[in-house]
Amino acid sequence: MLKGSLAYFLVYSIRDAAANNVKRLAEEFGPDWAMQHIVPQVLDMINNPHYLHRMTILHAISLLAPVMGPEITCSKLLPEVINASKDRVPNIKFNVAKVLQSLIPIVDQSVVEKTIRPCLVELSEDPDVDVRFFATQALQSSDQVMMSS
Structure with a gap:
């Protein structure tokens, strides 16, 4: 029987591979196909009761967004990410x-x-130190983008 961190790593690797496979399918068949066959199923799973499934979906969204482009990202993916910021699990919120x-x-x-910024500002005031850390880091990234444009 696998114990501790090795078992955790194997489970993480499987979730990571699943998210990457979703991205590869979207790249191979294109955004229109992915919008019809992948995105609805991915978004259905964002409310899964198991937090690790929700984390996998967040990872898949981050991989899908560049493939899907800004329009679909803003209309379909981003609203689900914003909703996930209200999750009760700190690991979900920092993801x-x-x-x-x-x-x-x-x-x-x-x-x-x-x-994006209003959501990150809210997360930067979260009671959890890790959520605040990653939200602050993301806010700094958005500041850099805004200064460079």
Whole structure:
């Protein structure tokens, strides 16, 4: 029987491979196909009761967004990430901050200002130290993007 960190690593590797396979399928068959066959199923799973499944979906969203482009990211993916910022599990919330940080270069600056930054500001005031750390890091990234444009 596997114990401790090795078992955790194997489970993580499987979730990571699943998210990467979703991305590869979207790249291979294109955004239209992915919008029809992948995105709805991925978004259905964002409310899974098991937090590790929700984390896998957040990871998949971060990988799908560059493939899907800014329009689908803003209309379909981003709202689900914002909703996930209200999750009760700190690991989900700090992964939301990481995903939002990864979306900053993909979406329009106005989306960063009106949607992403307010969510990150809220997360930066979370009771959990890790959530605050990753939210603050993502806010710094958004500041850099806004200063460079």
